[in-house]
Amino acid sequence: MEQERHQEIRGLFQILEQTSKIAEDSILTENYKDSESRCISQFNKVLHRLNEINTVPEGLFDPLEENATFSEISIACNHLAAYLSEGLGITSDLKSMMTNILGKNIIDTINEEFKESGIGELIRSAMPDFLTETVLDDINRSFKASSDGSLLLDTDLGNIYVQGADTEDVNVVVHRAAQMKTDRHAAEFIKAFNVNFNQEDTELHIEAKFSDGKRYWTIANIRLDILFFITVPKTFRSIVVKSAGGDVTVQNLNGSIQCRTNSGQLNFENIAGPILGHTDNGNIRLTKCDGDVRVDTLRGNIEINDIVGRVNTTSFGGNIRANNVIGAITTETSGGNIKIENCKGGVTAETAGGSIDLENDGPITAKTFGGSINADITGQLQEDSILESPGGDITVSMLSDILVKIDAKCNGGEVTSELPVELFDKDFESTWQIQGIINGDGPLLKLRSIGGDINLKSLNES
Numbered sequence: 001m002e003q004e005r006h007q008e009i010r011g012l013f014q015i016l017e018q019t020s021k022i023a024e025d026s027i028l029t030e031n032y033k034d035s036e037s038r039c040i041s042q043f044n045k046v047l048h049r050l051n052e053i054n055t056v057p058e059g060l061f062d063p064l065e066e067n068a069t070f071s072e073i074s075i076a077c078n079h080l081a082a083y084l085s086e087g088l089g090i091t092s093d094l095k096s097m098m099t100n101i102l103g104k105n106i107i108d109t110i111n112e113e114f115k116e117s118g119i120g121e122l123i124r125s126a127m128p129d130f131l132t133e134t135v136l137d138d139i140n141r142s143f144k145a146s147s148d149g150s151l152l153l154d155t156d157l158g159n160i161y162v163q164g165a166d167t168e169d170v171n172v173v174v175h176r177a178a179q180m181k182t183d184r185h186a187a188e189f190i191k192a193f194n195v196n197f198n199q200e201d202t203e204l205h206i207e208a209k210f211s212d213g214k215r216y217w218t219i220a221n222i223r224l225d226i227l228f229f230i231t232v233p234k235t236f237r238s239i240v241v242k243s244a245g246g247d248v249t250v251q252n253l254n255g256s257i258q259c260r261t262n263s264g265q266l267n268f269e270n271i272a273g274p275i276l277g278h279t280d281n282g283n284i285r286l287t288k289c290d291g292d293v294r295v296d297t298l299r300g301n302i303e304i305n306d307i308v309g310r311v312n313t314t315s316f317g318g319n320i321r322a323n324n325v326i327g328a329i330t331t332e333t334s335g336g337n338i339k340i341e342n343c344k345g346g347v348t349a350e351t352a353g354g355s356i357d358l359e360n361d362g363p364i365t366a367k368t369f370g371g372s373i374n375a376d377i378t379g380q381l382q383e384d385s386i387l388e389s390p391g392g393d394i395t396v397s398m399l400s401d402i403l404v405k406i407d408a409k410c411n412g413g414e415v416t417s418e419l420p421v422e423l424f425d426k427d428f429e430s431t432w433q434i435q436g437i438i439n440g441d442g443p444l445l446k447l448r449s450i451g452g453d454i455n456l457k458s459l460n461e462s
Contacts, residue, residue: 009055012046013084019043020077023070039073040064047080056083139174139195146202150238150255151230155208157193157245158226159264164234164252170204172197177225190224202237238273247282256291266295274309283318292327301336310345319354328362337371346383355392363443368392372452376459377402384444393452396445397459403442406456408434410449417456 019039026035044063050056061080064073145168153160158174178190189210198205208228226246232239238256241248247264250257254272265282268275268289277284277295284295288306295302296314304311304322312330313320319336322329325343337354340347346362355371358364361379365386372392377385380402387394398404398419408415414431423436434456447454 005053008053009050009084012050013081015042015046016077016081016084019046020074020081023074023077026070036068036070036073037066039070040066040068043073043076043080050080050084056080135178136176136190138176139172141172141197143170143172143197143199143204144168145170145204145233145236147233147235148237149202149204149233150236150240151204151206151232152240153206153208153228153230154242155206155226155228155244155246156210157224158208158228158243159247160228160230160241160243160249162230162232162239162241162248162250162253164236164254164270165231167231167233169231170233171231172206173229174208175225175227175229190226193224193226248277265300266297284313302331329360344379378459381443381445384446386446386448388448389452390450391452392449393455394447394449395455395457396447397457398438400458401439403440404438405442405444406434406436406438406447407444408447408454408456410447410452410454412451413449413453415447415454415456418458419456421456 019042022035023039047056047061047063051058060083061076064076068076147168149170151162151170174195176190176193192211193208194211195206195208198207232253234252234254236253236255239250239253239258241250241259241261243261243264245263246261247267248259248261249267250259250271251269253270256273257268257271257275257277259266259277261279261282263281264279266277266279266284268277268285269287271289272291274291275286275289275293275295279297279300281299282297283300284297284302286293286295286304286307290308292309292311293304293307294312297316297318299317300315301318302313302315302320304313305324307322307325308327310327311322311325313322314331315333315336317335318333319338320331320333321339321341322331322343323341325340326345328346329340329343330348331338331340332350333354334351335353336351338349338351338356340349340358340360343360344362345360346364347358347360348365349356349358350367351369351371353370354368356366356368356373356375358366358373358375359378360375361377363381363383363385364375364377366373366375367388368391370391371389373387373389373394375387375396377396377398379399381404387396393413400419406417406421410432415434417434419438421434421436421438423434425435
């Protein structure tokens with residue numbers, strides 16, 4: 001009787017070996033594609049029978065889930081066969097086979113961590129990229145283009161890089177890859193991503209969509225690696241990009257830019273035309289651009305450097321920073337700080353949950369509901385300005401020879417001035433209010449604070 005039991009276990013052991021070989025062969029060659037269910041059923045039947053004849057301790061090995069991958073099937077067979085080989089006194093070649101495929105260090109890691117991690121997650125994270133990545137041939141297209149042409153790209157997914165160059169062609173490279181470490185169906189998703197081109201006169205339209213609509217990209221956007229590399233003449237009239245998910249970078253162009261992504265960062269550099277950009281979830285950065293700018297993000301920071309033109313920015317959940325802007329700035333954030341440095345032109349800044357720091361030579365309108373305001377006025381004001389902080393201090397530093405009319409009041413704090421102020425009412429002095437002129441009549445500087453101090457200081461001149 002014991003001999004028959006021993007023989008049955010050997011037979012079950014052989015089934016595990018063959019099942020594992022099928023799984024491993026499929027990983028490398030896809031010869032048995034879509035045969036996971038058969039292998040899963042076979043493994044679960046073997047495990048059930050071994051439990052029936054009390055060959056393995058109850059609960060030590062779990063049945064495979066119905067959506068288990070070939071990688072999970074192979075590891076499950078490997079561990080169960082290794083356990084049986086100790087009792088049978090025979091040597092399994094599964095470990096050597098897996099070692100040849102994955103490498104000794106990876107197999108040792110799997111064996112050590114098996115009891116602490118889920119099989120599927122562990123095997124996918126341990127396997128090297130070249131075994132789990134599906135890469136399709138790059139799409140390479142080239143189009144003759146006029147110098148004043150335009151590009152319209154509409155894609156469900158992908159990071160986008162648009163570069164202006166001294167060329168008369170538009171060159172497009174689309175890279176497509178899928179990582180099965182994340183999901184075994186990733187290869188199916190990447191093959192359903194279709195890229196179509198349509199050129200009409202001076203306009204080139206690129207449409208990249210999943211064949212089954214947005215169901216694919218919402219599931220697949222964390223599993224796929226899609227990249228667009230596009231080179232256009234730097235004199236192109238306009239670039240319009242719409243992406244449902246991915247970063248957008250545009251560089252070295254003289255025309256207008258319109259970019260929108262539902263999830264990703266926006267980067268613009270060396271643009272000599274107007275810029276309009278929006279992202280629902282990502283940071284925005286602009287560098288060395290000449291032209292009016294209008295950008296906003298729902299959840300991200302905005303950074304602007306070396307801009308000539310009007311700037312309008314909005315962030316509903318991040319900080320905003322501008323440096324060396326020549327032009328009027330309008331900026332608003334609901335949940336961050338605003339910092340304006342070395343700028344020339346008017347500033348309108350508002351934040352509901354942070355502080356405002358300004359260095360500007362034009363008129364200022366600044367308001368914060370949850371922080372302080374620090375403003376350096378580096379030139380002679382030509383228009384009225386107002387700074388309000390219902391929840392913090394206000395500090396304004398000005399040139400010693402500035403001409404300005406002061407109206408400063410606070411509730412719950414003090415008003416002080418390093419600069420000499422000629423009071424309108426010389427008989428009225430107060431610690432909470434100053435109304436008068438500095439160096440003669442000039443534009444109005446209105447300051448209001450609740451719960452904080454107001455300080456007027458002399459700006460150190462270099």
